[in-house]
Amino acid sequence: MFDYPIFDMPLIGHRLLFAFDAIIHVFISHGAAVGGSIVLALAQYFAIKDNDHKFDELAYKILFTFFILATAVGALTGIGIWVHVNIINPAAIGALLRVFFWKWFVEWIVFNIEMVFLLWWFLTWQKYPLGTPGKRFHFKLGATYAISSWFTMAIITAILGFMMTPGNWLKSEFPARPDYLASLFNPSWFPSLGFRTFFSIGWAAAAAMVLTWFFTKEDEALREKAIRFFGKILWVSVPLFLLFGYWYYTQFPQAAKDLFAIGAVTRNLASNPILPWMLNLVLAAIALLGGILLYTNPKKAPLAVAIALMVGCMGLLAEFERVREFVRKPYIIYGYMYANGVRVMDVPVLNRDGFLKRATFVPDELKTVTASNKVVAGRALYEMQCRYCHTINGVNAIKDRVKNWDEKAIYSRIGSLNSSATPFMPPFTGTDAERGALAAYLASLNGPAAHAVQH
Amino acid sequence: MDFKFIPGDIPLPLPTGGLEFLHYIFHGLLVVSWVVHILFINVLLGASLASVYFNKRGARENNPILDRVAYLLTTPVTISENMGALWGVAPLLLISVLYTPLFYSASLMNSPQWLHIIYGNIVAFLCSYLYKYSWNTLRENKGLHITIGTMSVLLFYTLPPVFMATVQLYITPSTWNHGQNFWDALFRADTLFRLAHFYLASFAVSGVFMLLYGYFKRKSSDATDQAAGAILIRTGKAWFIVPTVLNFFIGPLALFHFPNYGLEAFFNHGYHWGILLTVLLALYAIHILVKEFKNDDIPPTKVWKVVIIMVVAIVTMASIRHGMRVALVSPVMAASVAKSEAFQKEAKEAYEAAKQSHLPSTTGPRGRILAEQHGCLGCHGERERVIGPSYAEIAKRAYTPEKILALVRQPVPSNWPEYAQAPMPPMATVPEAELREIANWINGIK
Numbered sequence: 005m006f007d008y009p010i011f012d013m014p015l016i017g018h019r020l021l022f023a024f025d026a027i028i029h030v031f032i033s034h035g036a037a038v039g040g041s042i043v044l045a046l047a048q049y050f051a052i053k054d055n056d057h058k059f060d061e062l063a064y065k066i067l068f069t070f071f072i073l074a075t076a077v078g079a080l081t082g083i084g085i086w087v088h089v090n091i092i093n094p095a096a097i098g099a100l101l102r103v104f105f106w107k108w109f110v111e112w113i114v115f116n117i118e119m120v121f122l123l124w125w126f127l128t129w130q131k132y133p134l135g136t137p138g139k140r141f142h143f144k145l146g147a148t149y150a151i152s153s154w155f156t157m158a159i160i161t162a163i164l165g166f167m168m169t170p171g172n173w174l175k176s177e178f179p180a181r182p183d184y185l186a187s188l189f190n191p192s193w194f195p196s197l198g199f200r201t202f203f204s205i206g207w208a209a210a211a212a213m214v215l216t217w218f219f220t221k222e223d224e225a226l227r228e229k230a231i232r233f234f235g236k237i238l239w240v241s242v243p244l245f246l247l248f249g250y251w252y253y254t255q256f257p258q259a260a261k262d263l264f265a266i267g268a269v270t271r272n273l274a275s276n277p278i279l280p281w282m283l284n285l286v287l288a289a290i291a292l293l294g295g296i297l298l299y300t301n302p303k304k305a306p307l308a309v310a311i312a313l314m315v316g317c318m319g320l321l322a323e324f325e326r327v328r329e330f331v332r333k334p335y336i337i338y339g340y341m342y343a344n345g346v347r348v349m350d351v352p353v354l355n356r357d358g359f360l361k362r363a364t365f366v367p368d369e370l371k372t373v374t375a376s377n378k379v380v381a382g383r384a385l386y387e388m389q390c391r392y393c394h395t396i397n398g399v400n401a402i403k404d405r406v407k408n409w410d411e412k413a414i415y416s417r418i419g420s421l422n423s424s425a426t427p428f429m430p431p432f433t434g435t436d437a438e439r440g441a442l443a444a445y446l447a448s449l450n451g452p453a454a455h456a457v458q459h
Numbered sequence: 460m461d462f463k464f465i466p467g468d469i470p471l472p473l474p475t476g477g478l479e480f481l482h483y484i485f486h487g488l489l490v491v492s493w494v495v496h497i498l499f500i501n502v503l504l505g506a507s508l509a510s511v512y513f514n515k516r517g518a519r520e521n522n523p524i525l526d527r528v529a530y531l532l533t534t535p536v537t538i539s540e541n542m543g544a545l546w547g548v549a550p551l552l553l554i555s556v557l558y559t560p561l562f563y564s565a566s567l568m569n570s571p572q573w574l575h576i577i578y579g580n581i582v583a584f585l586c587s588y589l590y591k592y593s594w595n596t597l598r599e600n601k602g603l604h605i606t607i608g609t610m611s612v613l614l615f616y617t618l619p620p621v622f623m624a625t626v627q628l629y630i631t632p633s634t635w636n637h638g639q640n641f642w643d644a645l646f647r648a649d650t651l652f653r654l655a656h657f658y659l660a661s662f663a664v665s666g667v668f669m670l671l672y673g674y675f676k677r678k679s680s681d682a683t684d685q686a687a688g689a690i691l692i693r694t695g696k697a698w699f700i701v702p703t704v705l706n707f708f709i710g711p712l713a714l715f716h717f718p719n720y721g722l723e724a725f726f727n728h729g730y731h732w733g734i735l736l737t738v739l740l741a742l743y744a745i746h747i748l749v750k751e752f753k754n755d756d757i758p759p760t761k762v763w764k765v766v767i768i769m770v771v772a773i774v775t776m777a778s779i780r781h782g783m784r785v786a787l788v789s790p791v792m793a794a795s796v797a798k799s800e801a802f803q804k805e806a807k808e809a810y811e812a813a814k815q816s817h818l819p820s821t822t823g824p825r826g827r828i829l830a831e832q833h834g835c836l837g838c839h840g841e842r843e844r845v846i847g848p849s850y851a852e853i854a855k856r857a858y859t860p861e862k863i864l865a866l867v868r869q870p871v872p873s874n875w876p877e878y879a880q881a882p883m884p885p886m887a888t889v890p891e892a893e894l895r896e897i898a899n900w901i902n903g904i905k
Contacts, residue, residue: 009564011567013571076585077581080580083577084574094563101556101559105556115545119542178804178807178810180470182471275870350810356809408880416845417845420834424888425834426884
């Protein structure tokens with residue numbers, strides 16, 4: 005982060021807001037757009053085949069819900085992910101853009117096709133009633149929408165896969181030269197794509213079951229038919245995404261696998277090896293139980309069952325994203341760049357010459373640590389290297405992390421941040437004087453001078 | 460020109476694969492995609508406002524034709540909000556890759572307000588959908604309906620200031636200061652004049668759009684649509700003429716507030732001729748529309764003439780705008796690339812030196828070296844207490860290596876009540892063999 009100014013979100017930390025945006029995007033893009041388009045195009049296909057007007061109408065109602073969510077919330081939170089990352093970690097997104105520019109550009113073109121066909125499919129649904137020859141043409145609009153929305157997911161998945169398992173992507177280190185093909189065909193692309201595809205289909209089918217519950221209160225026959233239809237899609241996708249999920253897992257670096265337990269719960273809870281499994285099994289059980297009860301008894305299933313299915317799926321999806329983000333630590337691009345934007349290859353020079361010296365937006369008087377500017381310089385270091393994951397006194401508060409330690413102990417501890425006790429943290433980067441400055445600042449947070457520095 | 464801040468460029472090549480001509484393609488794509496984006500946004504701003512205006516008048520005068528005009532205008536709103544956002548992504552992508560350090564620095568300085576382009580936009584979208592899809596449900600409750608519409612319009616109108624403040628800030632890095640923030644960037648003469656120019660241009664473009672939309676509705680077989688078409692045509696003409704004339708005055712004010720070095724380059728490149736061309740084109744379009752001002756059945760050739768003239772004028776303006784941007788950012792970007800290259804040179808040196816001297820920083824017994832590598836020494840001094848007890852202290856308890864192994868995997872903080880405030884975290888990943896060596900070393904400390 006030494007090339008950029010700092011924006012520090014107090015208390016909640018920017019990462020939490022980002023996570024909020026990202027998880028909403030994942031719920032909607034996977035459910036309403038990618039999975040939703042596939043599931044609803046299938047539903048329309050069978051409605052045409054059976055000439056079932058009620059089923060066709062139900063599919064339209066579900067599409068209406070998905071449409072509003074996908075366009076107003078899904079697409080914008082998708083752009084939001086980008087905007088958030090450019091605030092949190094400009095160095096990382098800048099690097100990804102340079103490596104993946106053309107893939108992103110192609111994705112954008114396909115995104116256009118997706119949007120045009122979605123608008124076309126949705127806005128003309130009633131223009132082509134069932135039984136007219138135009139309806140078959142109309143189905144093709146939906147099918148095109150489904151294919152293009154899957155394609156956009158495929159490209160984004162490549163970028164996410166790259167961040168975790170970049171493979172042999174650097175042809176030369178200085179100057180850094182990417183191998184564009186190797187970056188694209190990184191080891192976890194296909195397995196993660198398969199995983200996400202079938203999870204999306206299953207999740208969309210589950211969401212369609214829940215919406216059916218709401219939309220068919222007056223028509224039990226339709227309810228039974230529709231819930232069984234979407235239910236079958238759900239049951240087919242579950243074993244498939246589990247299979248791909250396992251393949252995906254095998255591609256993770258060992259250090260990432262080691263972090264699974266902590267990623268799944270928290271560091272304290274993870275000391276009990278059963279808990280991480282329990283959490284996920286409980287979520288899966290809630291989802292499955294809801295799904296099975298709704299499927300076997302669609303006419304009588306109470307609302308609680310539908311909600312259980314929904315909540316279970318959302319919980320699993322959120323948990324998956326959380327774990328995936330966590331186990332990549334301490335990196336943002338595995339092996340190339342730490343989560344706080346420092347490139348691994350730049351660490352030696354920063355340790356030799358100093359971090360503050362390179363920081364574009366740090367005032368000149370802080371570039372060399374002195375006895376009088378120590379604490380303020382330490383704060384600048386905290387903002388550039390630690391703020392990415394910590395807040396001062398909110399979420400993952402640094403103030404609490406160092407509560408009982410004196411300056412000497414803090415100094416000692418930050419010399420080995422990236423070690424077995426906390427392998428998810430990047431190392432502190434900078435000279436010995438800078439390490440002292442950071443320790444002085446962190447000590448001041450709980451010390452008598454605390455109020456003076458925290459402004 | 461002196462720049463206080465020069466952030467270094469991303470140390471990866473631009474994605475041209477060594478093909479120089481791709482640079483031109485980047486710039487061409489940037490201009491074209493930006494024009495499409497901004498035309499959608501212009502129509503979004505104009506049509507959403509006009510819809511609420513006619514809705515209100517229709518309700519007050521109890522006039523179903525005005526109500527139809529208002530409803531007809533929601534279709535371009537739905538399309539342009541979606542397509543506008545979508546086509547905004549392409550310029551964002553291109554700018555982020557061409558001017559990464561400047562654009563991202565400006566977005567950071569303008570945060571958290573910069574996030575409004577996401578969250579404000581989502582709420583605006585939802586309000587505008589609610590407005591459109593509750594048209595019949597709320598027919599008897601126009602007050603509420605118009606309130607919802609007004610909310611979405613107000614929200615849409617809060618987005619351009621956020622964009623403008625960020626765009627203006629990133630293309631004028633000579634104005635950056637320590638503690639730079641969003642409100643400073645917004646309440647600057649250059650930003651405000653550009654913003655005024657943009658809002659006026661949005662009305663003018665929406666005017667041309669309504670002219671065209673009305674022209675198609677005139678051809679409809681439905682009598683209400685035909686009458687609505689006439690109103691759209693009339694409104695379109697006025698919306699085009701008045702803001703365009705105002706912009707003849709606001710435009711120069713916006714231009715002359717740019718930093719001097721940008722203006723110099725602007726005139727040296729002859730971009731002012733482009734402005735002259737645009738003004739002449741706009742005057743010609745005004746001339747056509749003034750002559751047909753009273754005619755609801757304006758001939759199609761004239762409608763298309765105005766549309767084409769304005770497309771040419773807008774593309775010209777967009778190219779000039781891009782020229783100004785290049786003039787302003789090129790010197791900084793050149794310095795930024797040079798800075799990054801110089802840094803990489805030093806980084807390489809230090810990196811290779813570090814590779815050469817691959818020795819761990821500690822010397823001494825292997826157990827100690829391993830303890831250092833695994834971060835144990837961050838918390839335990841050999842003889843002094845740090846965050847945990849000293850190893851000399853621990854050695855006194857005479858644990859077997861197995862016991863130490865178990866305690867590292869699953870600490871028991873109650874063994875050391877004094878340290879319970881910050882207990883040792885469990886460490887599952889230290890290999891067993893290495894942990895044994897560490898344990899033996901600990902036990903050897905006297």
